[in-house]
Amino acid sequence: xxxxLVVDTSVRLLHHSILVLSLYFLLAGHNQxxxxxxxxxTAGAAVSLRFVAGGPEAVRTAFRFRPWTILGTGLAVSxxxxxxxxxxxxxxxxxxxxxxxxxxxxxxxxxxxxxxxxGVYLVVLGLALMIFEAFGEEPRLDEPAGDRPLTAPQPEExx
Amino acid sequence: xxxxxxxxxxxxxxxxxxxxxxxxRAFAVAAAPMAATLVWALARSGDVVDGDAVTESLTWVxxxxxxxxxxxxxxxLVMVLLVAGVGVLVCAWSxxxxxxxRPGTGRLAGLLALFAGSMxxxxxxxxxxxxxxxxxxxxxxxxxxxxxxxxNPVARAAARQAILVTGAGGLVLLxxxxxxxxxxxxxxxxxxxxxxxxxxxxxxxxxxAVVLVLVGAFTKSAQAPFGSWLPGxxxxxxxxxxxxxxxxxxxxGVYLVARLAPVLAPIGAWRLVVLxxxxxxxxxxxxxxxxxxxxxxMLAYGTVSQLGFMMVLFGxxxxxxxxxxxxxxxxxxxxxxxxxxxxxIVDHELGTRDIQRIGRLGRGFTPVIVITVVGxxxxxxxxxxxxxxxxxxxxxxxEGAGFAGATGALVAVMxxxxxxxxxxxxxxxxxxxxxxxxxxxxxxxxxxxxxxxxVWPPMVLTVLTVxxxxxxxxxxxxxxxxxxxxxxxxxxxxxxxxxxxxxALVLSVLVIGAGVVLVLLRAxxxxxxxxxxRVTGVxxxxxxxxxxxxxxxxxxAQRITSVVQHGSLPLYLAVVVMTAAVxxxxxxxxxxxxxxxxNHTWVHxxxxxxxxxxxxxxxTARRRVSAVLLLGAVxxxxxxxxVAEGAPDLALTQFAVETLxxxxxxxxxxxxxxxxxxxxxxxxxxxxxGVSGAVAAAVFxxxxxxxxxxxxxxxxxxxxxxxxxxxxxxKGNNVVNVILVDFRGLDTLGEITVLVVAAVGAVGLARASxxxxxEQPRTAGAGGADVGVHEGDEEVAV
Numbered sequence: 001x002x003x004x005l006v007v008d009t010s011v012r013l014l015h016h017s018i019l020v021l022s023l024y025f026l027l028a029g030h031n032q033x034x035x036x037x038x039x040x041x042t043a044g045a046a047v048s049l050r051f052v053a054g055g056p057e058a059v060r061t062a063f064r065f066r067p068w069t070i071l072g073t074g075l076a077v078s079x080x081x082x083x084x085x086x087x088x089x090x091x092x093x094x095x096x097x098x099x100x101x102x103x104x105x106x107x108x109x110x111x112x113x114x115x116x117x118x119g120v121y122l123v124v125l126g127l128a129l130m131i132f133e134a135f136g137e138e139p140r141l142d143e144p145a146g147d148r149p150l151t152a153p154q155p156e157e158x159x
Numbered sequence: 160x161x162x163x164x165x166x167x168x169x170x171x172x173x174x175x176x177x178x179x180x181x182x183x184r185a186f187a188v189a190a191a192p193m194a195a196t197l198v199w200a201l202a203r204s205g206d207v208v209d210g211d212a213v214t215e216s217l218t219w220v221x222x223x224x225x226x227x228x229x230x231x232x233x234x235x236l237v238m239v240l241l242v243a244g245v246g247v248l249v250c251a252w253s254x255x256x257x258x259x260x261r262p263g264t265g266r267l268a269g270l271l272a273l274f275a276g277s278m279x280x281x282x283x284x285x286x287x288x289x290x291x292x293x294x295x296x297x298x299x300x301x302x303x304x305x306x307x308x309x310x311n312p313v314a315r316a317a318a319r320q321a322i323l324v325t326g327a328g329g330l331v332l333l334x335x336x337x338x339x340x341x342x343x344x345x346x347x348x349x350x351x352x353x354x355x356x357x358x359x360x361x362x363x364x365x366x367x368a369v370v371l372v373l374v375g376a377f378t379k380s381a382q383a384p385f386g387s388w389l390p391g392x393x394x395x396x397x398x399x400x401x402x403x404x405x406x407x408x409x410x411x412g413v414y415l416v417a418r419l420a421p422v423l424a425p426i427g428a429w430r431l432v433v434l435x436x437x438x439x440x441x442x443x444x445x446x447x448x449x450x451x452x453x454x455x456x457m458l459a460y461g462t463v464s465q466l467g468f469m470m471v472l473f474g475x476x477x478x479x480x481x482x483x484x485x486x487x488x489x490x491x492x493x494x495x496x497x498x499x500x501x502x503x504i505v506d507h508e509l510g511t512r513d514i515q516r517i518g519r520l521g522r523g524f525t526p527v528i529v530i531t532v533v534g535x536x537x538x539x540x541x542x543x544x545x546x547x548x549x550x551x552x553x554x555x556x557x558e559g560a561g562f563a564g565a566t567g568a569l570v571a572v573m574x575x576x577x578x579x580x581x582x583x584x585x586x587x588x589x590x591x592x593x594x595x596x597x598x599x600x601x602x603x604x605x606x607x608x609x610x611x612x613x614v615w616p617p618m619v620l621t622v623l624t625v626x627x628x629x630x631x632x633x634x635x636x637x638x639x640x641x642x643x644x645x646x647x648x649x650x651x652x653x654x655x656x657x658x659x660x661x662x663a664l665v666l667s668v669l670v671i672g673a674g675v676v677l678v679l680l681r682a683x684x685x686x687x688x689x690x691x692x693r694v695t696g697v698x699x700x701x702x703x704x705x706x707x708x709x710x711x712x713x714x715x716a717q718r719i720t721s722v723v724q725h726g727s728l729p730l731y732l733a734v735v736v737m738t739a740a741v742x743x744x745x746x747x748x749x750x751x752x753x754x755x756x757x758n759h760t761w762v763h764x765x766x767x768x769x770x771x772x773x774x775x776x777x778x779t780a781r782r783r784v785s786a787v788l789l790l791g792a793v794x795x796x797x798x799x800x801x802v803a804e805g806a807p808d809l810a811l812t813q814f815a816v817e818t819l820x821x822x823x824x825x826x827x828x829x830x831x832x833x834x835x836x837x838x839x840x841x842x843x844x845x846x847x848x849g850v851s852g853a854v855a856a857a858v859f860x861x862x863x864x865x866x867x868x869x870x871x872x873x874x875x876x877x878x879x880x881x882x883x884x885x886x887x888x889x890k891g892n893n894v895v896n897v898i899l900v901d902f903r904g905l906d907t908l909g910e911i912t913v914l915v916v917a918a919v920g921a922v923g924l925a926r927a928s929x930x931x932x933x934e935q936p937r938t939a940g941a942g943g944a945d946v947g948v949h950e951g952d953e954e955v956a957v
Contacts, residue, residue, distance in 0.1 A: 025811075030891040033807040035899060041815030048822040068919075075915050082908055093904040097890045111890050113900040116907075120900070123911040128819060130918040134925035135826045 003054065011053040015062070018046035026121050027114075036117030040124025047128050056136035059129065067129035074122025081116040160215050160229045160283050163199060166192040167276025174269030183254040185268035190250035193275050197243035200236060207236050208640040214285070228347055230285035233640035237485060238282035238414060241492040245406040245620075246275045248496070252616040253398045256503055267307050271402065274300035278407050282414060287336040287346040290415070294332065294379070297408050298325040304403060305395045317391040320705060324378050324388045332375025338368035351422055352647065366427030372419065373432050380412030380466045383440040387702040390459045397503035400455065405462045405495040410488065413466060417473035417484060421646040424476025433474030434564055438571035440467030445578025449585060449677075450688050454502045454512045457586055458495065461538065464575060465491050471568055472553055478649030479556035482642040486654060487549035489627070489634060493620045494537040494546060498586065500617035501531050504609045505590055514589030515596040523608025530614070530621045531590045537624045539583035539674065540576060540667065543656055544628035547667070550576060552654070555663035573670055580674025585681070631656050733850050740857035747857075747864045762803040770796045778851075783828050783835070791821035808895040 022042035029035030050058045063070070085094035097111040170192050174185050181188060203213055212232035219225040231239070250271065257264050277296035284290035299322070306318030340346040342364045343354050376382075381389035392404050403409070416433060423429050444464025451457040465487070472484035504527055506512050520528060537546030554576075557569045588594050627634050631654040642651040658664075677684055699707075724731075770793055777789035794817035801810035881902060882894050891897040899907050 029893060029896045030900075031893050033811050033893065035808070035893070035896040037899065038808075038811050038815055041812070041819055044819045045815060045822075048819060051822070071915055071918055075911060078908055078911060082904065093901070093908075095889055095901055109890060111901075113889065113891065113897070113904075116900050116904060117896075120907060120911055123914050127914050127918045128823075130922055131823050131826070134922040135823070137929075 011049045036120030040121040043125045044128030071126030074119045078119030171269045171273030179265040185265040186250045186253045189268040189272040193243045193246035200239045227289045228285040229283045232644040234644040242278045248616040249402045255612040317394045321388040328375045328378025335368045335371030369429045376412035384701040401499035413469045420476035437467045437470030441575035448582040478646045482651045483552035485641045490545040490549045493624045494534040497617035497620040498534040514594045517592045519592040535583040535587035539580040554666045576670045577673040581677040584678040740854045744857040787824040
């Protein structure tokens with residue numbers, strides 16, 4: 001993969017900032033614009049920057065877990081959040097909330113919608129990672145893209 | 160009872176889960192719940208025979224009056240004795256039969272327990288729909304048991320045929336149950352029994368329902384013309400055939416008919432259908448059994464024949480015949496299971512089931528020969544065995560019955576009994592080596608003595624057959640109580656071996672005499688069967704009908720698929736968008752009386768103009784990448800519109816979606832040619848213009864109608880309530896998010912599930928096309944886990 005210094009450096013800076021932004025969207029979403037879906041998409045955008053800079057390998061090293069693990073965890077978290085109220089005899093997805101007093105931040109209110117939203121976040125992020133995993137491989141460059149046939153690529157020798 | 164059913168399920172699941180780790184000990188574990196059931200049933204038998212049914216109930220869906228109402232009366236007791244008793248014996252018999260641990264034996268044992276639980280539930284259910292659930296569970300476990308040897312294509316085909324036939328019958332049965340339950344106003348069998356008069360007047364709904372119920376029962380009990388799956392199912396190991404396909408599951412249809420006959424027999428075509436089908440099955444099954452050389456197939460067709468006999472007895476709804484049916488049920492359970500085990504022993508020791516290759520059996524086989532002769536004699540109806548009492552009672556009851564067609568039924572039953580005698584004799588002679596072809600027979604010489612563990616389970620059944628025959632007082636109370644349980648109006652006569660010289664005895668002597676003649680003239684009979692077979696061979700057999708139906712469905716499906724999905728992506732797209740545009744637009748146009756006044760901020764105008772420009776540019780772009788980028792621009796401008804409207808959340812989402820979508824589009828575009836082959840025609844083609852115009856018009860109308868939809872409605876919109884309740888009820892100020900994760904959380908759950916499915920599908924597609932390109936599929940980096948995508952399934956059309 002051809003790498004450009006400018007892109008590499010700025011992506012290194014931006015990637016984490018955007019990930020933090022996505023986490024902010026996730027956590028603030030219940031009261032301000034944002035939420036798990038937007039957060040997940042933003043994280044996906046951060047991933048796409050890594051991809052632009054370093055190709056699929058950079059995406060793979062950016063996260064410790066494989067895409068399908070993230071995807072499955074997200075779905076499991078959301079489903080679990082939906083089902084937990086059943087154990088207490090409540091309806092599916094029934095709402096509950098707690099307030100915690102934290103030292104610096106003051107009173108923090110968390111609702112059961114948060115873990116559900118975390119699940120949504122993980123599913124959307126996992127989806128983005130899956131797509132990069134699936135379609136991110138470099139197309140073979142030994143023939144120009146424009147001359148390739150419309151149907152599936154032809155078999156060829158790998159050097 | 161519920162606890163017992165659950166115990167079966169738990170033990171079955173456990174044993175299946177342990178797989179082959181238990182080896183043949185799995186059968187001992189599987190037998191535990193069956194033994195517990197047997198003990199429980201025997202402990203309760205005193206009360207139950209006295210007429211006190213044990214009832215339990217577990218509400219399933221209260222609002223729909225769905226419940227697992229269980230009712231254990233004397234007829235259920237008869238069935239439970241068969242299910243649990245034969246089950247325990249089969250489990251005891253299986254380990255020596257599978258003398259070598261084979262893969263899949265553990266699963267077989269676990270499935271046996273699961274099946275026994277389903278069957279137990281079936282025979283104690285008092286609610287038609289609960290009965291249906293157990294009914295289907297027995298079909299499914301039977302399918303798994305037949306196909307347990309999953310590497311054998313014959314077993315797989317037989318299993319498929321069994322589940323297709325019984326499953327289709329199950330659906331018909333469900334329809335019949337629903338019609339019946341709605342017409343009667345109750346789904347409880349015990350309450351149906353009191354509704355006889357009412358139902359008879361209910362009219363054509365019930366007339367249809369009874370036929371549907373009968374069709375369901377016929378498929379399960381292998382009646383003509385649905386019987387072809389049962390001989391096929393004989394590919395399963397002999398313990399399975401013994402248990403499911405002779406002693407229990409195939410009796411489910413008979414059981415259901417018996418339960419409903421007292422109420423439904425006078426209604427519609429019930430009696431005509433059940434007598435015709437039962438009698439036909441009895442004669443045809445006997446005829447075919449007489450033609451077999453394979454001992455197991457002989458018994459299978461014999462079972463079909465006996466099931467037809469039971470259908471006739473139970474289906475008529477006359478209590479003397481019902482009583483004969485109960486005796487036959489007990490007798491058949493005992494002798495047929497014992498005979499199946501004999502087949503298993505012979506197969507196990509001699510390695511063949513072909514009567515032409517079985518030679519004279521040695522001294523060590525004496526107990527087996529005794530079991531064979533007694534079992535076959537009971538099947539043939541020879542005194543003093545239980546089978547004789549059953550047939551005697553049956554002939555007596557049919558002869559004394561008053562309904563139309565009784566004489567026909569009597570003739571058919573007598574013909575069937577003669578054939579039964581003949582094939583019983585053929586079985587006994589064949590299994591003991593009297594019918595060996597002259598040049599064969601050496602199989603017996605090398606046979607070693609069957610282990611005593613193989614012999615005692617069928618011996619128990621044989622002892623019971625003789626004991627109940629010689630001293631029918633042993634089963635008298637049970638039979639009479641079961642008859643009264645089926646038909647409360649019954650006053651059953653005592654069960655006796657010798658009732659004096661009457662018509663039935665004369666008929667019995669006639670049957671045995673004719674049977675002996677058939678046996679003595681067996682060479683002639685075989686010739687006659689061959690010539691009749693040549694004539695009837697031109698008629699389609701039920702097996703052929705089954706195969707033609709399955710093939711036909713596959714062929715029609717293929718033809719439809721080739722028309723509907725021929726691979727042109729533009730055409731698919733056109734069909735999808737035109738459907739989406741035209742179908743909703745029709746009612747919209749009707750609602751659109753006057754154009755609403757759309758009046759918002761001035762910022763809309765320049766944004767809208769830019770959107771139009773970008774959209775036109777996207778449609779006319781020469782290169783794919785430019786088109787995608789222009790589409791992205793349209794999306795961003797839409798987000799601008801949302802901002803102008805004061806919807807930051809929507810705008811944020813639109814922004815993020817647009818960004819990611821554009822990047823992903825580019826990813827895919829890298830493997831496509833840069834430009835379109837016909838970029839000029841794309842814009843000017845009248846078809847494409849027409850489709851695009853129609854979609855645009857539909858979206859426009861949709862927007863107009865939805866903006867004006869609330870103009871003449873006085874109710875407050877739903878959104879107001881959501882805004883009001885967001886903060887106090889859901890503790891969130893962002894209403895959009897509260898709707899997504901709280902008010903409409905279930906929708907979101909569904910949507911993210913769709914996302915996961917889409918992701919898996921996309922990866923599958925990508926891998927499939929890569930595999931087609933001749934490249935090895937990459938085993939994904941460090942994690943290396945497989946997502947479980949089946950490669951190469953999808954037809955990639957670009």
